[in-house]
Every structure is written in C-alpha cells, then in structure tokens.
Amino acid sequence: MRLTILAPAQNLQLLQRAKEFAEIAGEAASLADETGSIEQRVWSALRDTELSMAPFSPAFGGIGLGGPDQQATLCTILRLIGGADLAVARLFEGHVNAVMLVSRYGTSAQIGSLAESIKLGGLSGVWGAEDAQGLRRVQRGDSWSLQGRKILASGAGMIERPLITTESLEGHVLYLLNLETDGRADITSWTPLGMKASASGTINLTGVIVGPSEQIGRAGDYMRQPFFSGGAWRFCAAQLGAMERLTDLYCAQLRARGRDGDPYQLERVARCTAACRTTLFWVEEAARQFADESLKPAAVVAFTNLTRMVTERAALDVMECVQRGTGLSSFMRPNPIERICRDLATYLRQPVPDLAMSDAARAVLAGELSIGAGS
Ligand SMILES: Cc1cc2nc3c(=O)[nH]c(=O)nc-3n(C[C@H](O)[C@H](O)[C@H](O)COP(=O)(O)OP(=O)(O)OC[C@H]3O[C@@H](n4cnc5c(N)ncnc54)[C@H](O)[C@@H]3O)c2cc1C
Structure with a gap:
C-alpha cells in the first residue's frame, strides 16, 4: 500500500468535516431508529464532506484515509461517527473496509471505477455473511453465475457497489458488484433490538454474472492476515x-x-x-x-x-x-x-x-x- 502523508492542516480539516458530519448524523439518529432508514441528507452530507471519498488515495480523488499512516485519524473519525449514530458508523466502516480491500488488491481500473461511483454519492460495503445454503458460483464459459444469497448485509437495497465473498477451492474470492437498483434486497428479516437503520438484510444474488473484471485480487486474498x-x-x-x-x-x-x-x-x-x-x-x-x-x-x-x-x-x-x-x-x-x-x-x-x-x-x-x- 502506498504511503500518503497528510499535512497536519489537511488532517485537522478532515477531522473538522468529520465533526460536522457527526453532528448531522447525530441529529438524524432518533428518526433513523424510528423509521429504520437513514435520511438522504445524512448521505448527502457524507458525500459533501468528502468523507466517503477520503479512504481512496489521492491518485483516485481521495486523501488516503485508508492508508497505513492514517489509521489513527480513521480511528478518531470512527469514534466521532459511532458517538453520533452507530448505524451510520457501521455503514461507514463497511465502506472504508471495501475501499481499502479494492485499493489493496484491485487493479487501477477497478479502483477508478469504484471511485467514480462513490464520487457520485454511492457507498460500498463488504458482504461476507451467508446462510446455511451459502453462496456458490457456477462456471459459464469465462464467467461465473452466482447462486444463493448474502445475509446480514448492511445497506441492503441502498449500496450498489458492494464487495461480496464467495468460496472456491483456492480460497475466498472477492467480487465488486454493480447491483444498480434491481430489487434483490429484502430487509423484512432484519428485525433487531438495535441498529435497525443499518438495514442489514438479505440479498439474493442468484443469476448475477461475475468474471475477471469483477474479481478483486486472487482467491485467498480476502483472508490474508493480518x-x-x-x-x-x-x-x-x-x-x-x-x-x-x-x-x-x-x-x-x-x-x-x-x-x-x-x-x-x-x-x-x-x-x-x-x-x-x-x-x-x-x-x-x-x-x-x-x-x-x-x-x-x-x-x-x-x-x-x-x-x-x-x-x-x-x-x-x-x-x-x-x-x-x-x-x-x-x-x-x-x-x-x-x-x-x-x-x-x-x-x-x-x-x-x-x-x-x-x-x-x-x-x-x-x-x-x-x-x-x-x-
Ligand atoms: C448491525 C450489524 C451489521 C452487520 N453487517 C454486516 C455486513 O454488512 N456484512 C457482513 O458480512 N456481516 C454483517 N454482520 C454480521 C456480523 O459480521 C457477524 O457475522 C454477526 O453479527 C455474528 O453473529 P452471531 O453473534 O450470531 O455470531 P456467532 O459467530 O454465531 O456467535 C454467537 C456465539 O456462538 C459462538 N460460536 C460461534 N461458532 C461456534 C461454534 N462453531 N461452536 C460453538 N460456539 C460457537 C460465539 O463465540 C458466540 O458466543 C452485521 C452484524 C450486525 C450486528
């Protein structure tokens, strides 16, 4: 991973924007809990404060918040957002995780494509959890057809560019999807005590076609430690x-x-x-x-x-x-x-x-x- 040193002034500016964002998320938290849905103005603020782009490196329009020298700043930002609304923090954390994974293992074209979607106001996330049936992939020539679903997928129905995992003989494979608004999400099973607004529902992925251009890194990269x-x-x-x-x-x-x-x-x-x-x-x-x-x-x-x-x-x-x-x-x-x-x-x-x-x-x-x- 490339090192990007943020100048202290830039760092302070980012923290200031994170505080402003946390204030907006905090004000909206009670209604989000009541309705199970985070208001659009919160997502607009995430985009306007450029926090959603921040984890990308400068080459892709971010400021390297996902980079090794910025983990202390990321820690402060996650605390700030967690103190405002944990459901928003969950979604932001998943987004940062996805951007970090694509930045670490993806090609320039893949990172650029994700950055373009995020710049337009989108969000990513990592959907790994599965039910007993699991998510399988069936070969179709050079591509694969996915069969099954993901569960406990935060931002179900809202996130269009998720990173999903699927098992293979060589280890877990990561795919960066483009789900658009194709009605695959179901949040009726998400009936928790708290974190309602994280909308952690199920996603039916049956029939989604994935191939080399969606695959991020090699099989096994996802579970690479630490x-x-x-x-x-x-x-x-x-x-x-x-x-x-x-x-x-x-x-x-x-x-x-x-x-x-x-x-x-x-x-x-x-x-x-x-x-x-x-x-x-x-x-x-x-x-x-x-x-x-x-x-x-x-x-x-x-x-x-x-x-x-x-x-x-x-x-x-x-x-x-x-x-x-x-x-x-x-x-x-x-x-x-x-x-x-x-x-x-x-x-x-x-x-x-x-x-x-x-x-x-x-x-x-x-x-x-x-x-x-x-x-
Ligand atoms: C708000 C929220 C948002 C989430 N969003 C996402 C998301 O976006 N993407 C995603 O992939 N996941 C998501 N998850 C799922 C999360 O990552 C975990 O998978 C899930 O919360 C774990 O649930 P659990 O407590 O049933 O875990 P378990 O691992 O089943 O743990 C329950 C208990 O069983 C024990 N246990 C586990 N395995 C065994 C075993 N084999 N034998 C005996 N005991 C065992 C554990 O130690 C623990 O005590 C989300 C979860 C929450 C709460």
Whole structure:
C-alpha cells in the first residue's frame, strides 16, 4: 500500500468535516431508529464532506484515509461517527473496509471505477455473511453465475457497489458488484433490538454474472492476515464512540438532576471513564499495529482479538453503569441512552468472539504475542 502523508492542516480539516458530519448524523439518529432508514441528507452530507471519498488515495480523488499512516485519524473519525449514530458508523466502516480491500488488491481500473461511483454519492460495503445454503458460483464459459444469497448485509437495497465473498477451492474470492437498483434486497428479516437503520438484510444474488473484471485480487486474498482479522479494530473504534457518548449523557443527566455529588454515582462515573479510556488505549494501539507492516501478522491478529475482548467487556460495563445510574429513565424514549444502549448491545455481537479470545490466548502460549509491551 502506498504511503500518503497528510499535512497536519489537511488532517485537522478532515477531522473538522468529520465533526460536522457527526453532528448531522447525530441529529438524524432518533428518526433513523424510528423509521429504520437513514435520511438522504445524512448521505448527502457524507458525500459533501468528502468523507466517503477520503479512504481512496489521492491518485483516485481521495486523501488516503485508508492508508497505513492514517489509521489513527480513521480511528478518531470512527469514534466521532459511532458517538453520533452507530448505524451510520457501521455503514461507514463497511465502506472504508471495501475501499481499502479494492485499493489493496484491485487493479487501477477497478479502483477508478469504484471511485467514480462513490464520487457520485454511492457507498460500498463488504458482504461476507451467508446462510446455511451459502453462496456458490457456477462456471459459464469465462464467467461465473452466482447462486444463493448474502445475509446480514448492511445497506441492503441502498449500496450498489458492494464487495461480496464467495468460496472456491483456492480460497475466498472477492467480487465488486454493480447491483444498480434491481430489487434483490429484502430487509423484512432484519428485525433487531438495535441498529435497525443499518438495514442489514438479505440479498439474493442468484443469476448475477461475475468474471475477471469483477474479481478483486486472487482467491485467498480476502483472508490474508493480518488485514482480515486485524481490521476488527475499526468496529471496536465505532463501539467506543458509542461508549463515550453514553458516558457523556450519563454525566449530563446526573448534573441535570442534581445527583452528581453522590458517592455511588461518582464511582460509576469513574468506572465508565476508565472503561472508555482503557478501550481507547487498546483500540489506538490495535490501529497502530494494523498499519505497521513490519510486525508479525500472528501478533497483530492476537492483539486485535484481545482488543475485541476488552472492548466488549468495557462496553457491557459502561451500559450496566449508565443504566443503573440513570435508572428507568434510560429505558424510556426519547432518552438517547435508550437507543444507544440498544444499538451498542446489538452491534457488540460480532463473529466468533469465543474463538477470537481463545486464539489470542493460544498465541500467547505459543510465544507469538508477548505479555508485556515491546518485550
Ligand atoms: C448491525 C450489524 C451489521 C452487520 N453487517 C454486516 C455486513 O454488512 N456484512 C457482513 O458480512 N456481516 C454483517 N454482520 C454480521 C456480523 O459480521 C457477524 O457475522 C454477526 O453479527 C455474528 O453473529 P452471531 O453473534 O450470531 O455470531 P456467532 O459467530 O454465531 O456467535 C454467537 C456465539 O456462538 C459462538 N460460536 C460461534 N461458532 C461456534 C461454534 N462453531 N461452536 C460453538 N460456539 C460457537 C460465539 O463465540 C458466540 O458466543 C452485521 C452484524 C450486525 C450486528
């Protein structure tokens, strides 16, 4: 991956635009949760602030936010958006992941084609999850016909240029699709407690024809480490944004009710703040390690897996403290604590958490990850 050093002024400008975008997404969050759909003005703001183009390298009209030297800035942006609306953060994170994958493994023509669609206001995402039937490909001369569907696909019905995975004997193959508006999405099965507006529905891909021009990289590239598992720091950053927002709201509501001098409340405020800061240290370090290609992949993956474990525990602790400390009012609409806790509890459910934790422990036992930093 090419290194693109952002000048500090450019960096500050980007963060300023991310704050403006987060404000708009935050204002729209309650309605999005109610309707299950994010207002068009939020997507227009994502395009107008140029955040959707930011992950591309300058050669393709972006500013290299997906590049190794920009992972700390990306971390801050994901926290900002996560604090505004986790559903928007989920969609933005998936978009960044897709652009990073296409930029890493795709050809210039493929990156350029994706950049053109995004410039026009589109969004991408990575759709990997499948039901028991799975997604198969059947050979048709030089091309393949897809058979089956994707599930839990965020932005179903809205995203036109998703990256999808399909299994092959040589490993997972990535295809960058052009779905246009062809009615393949069904979000009726997406009936979660929270994250409703992420529209993570099913996509019927039967009959979609893919070939060399849609294929990104070679079979097996998608699962290449540390990029596959190491990228999990990004959803932890978005979740951290929500934890920080919950803690802010908790403090504000304690002050408003004159309950901020009580020793039990003080203890909970201290625990929430420590949980957020602990998570920040882990997530920022995981982002730094993800960008450091001199590190051993196994160590980066193990560290990220531990970051997942720490983030999940800390988020559960913050939600418990905030709900106990604000009481019944935090379960009442339109208190934003109610919505954010539902979103966070839902978004914390990520793939195979037990395996992530136990793989990290195995890496420690095998001497692949040292217990102390830098030793
Ligand atoms: C808001 C939201 C948006 C999403 N968007 C996307 C998207 O755009 N694209 C996409 O591809 N996916 C998406 N997903 C899916 C996500 O990536 C995960 O696949 C999904 O959330 C994991 O669900 P789960 O908790 O059932 O996972 P599981 O991995 O099934 O975990 C459930 C529990 O079972 C345990 N477990 C897992 N496997 C085994 C086993 N073999 N034996 C015993 N125990 C086991 C786990 O450790 C855990 O305790 C989204 C999910 C959410 C919540």
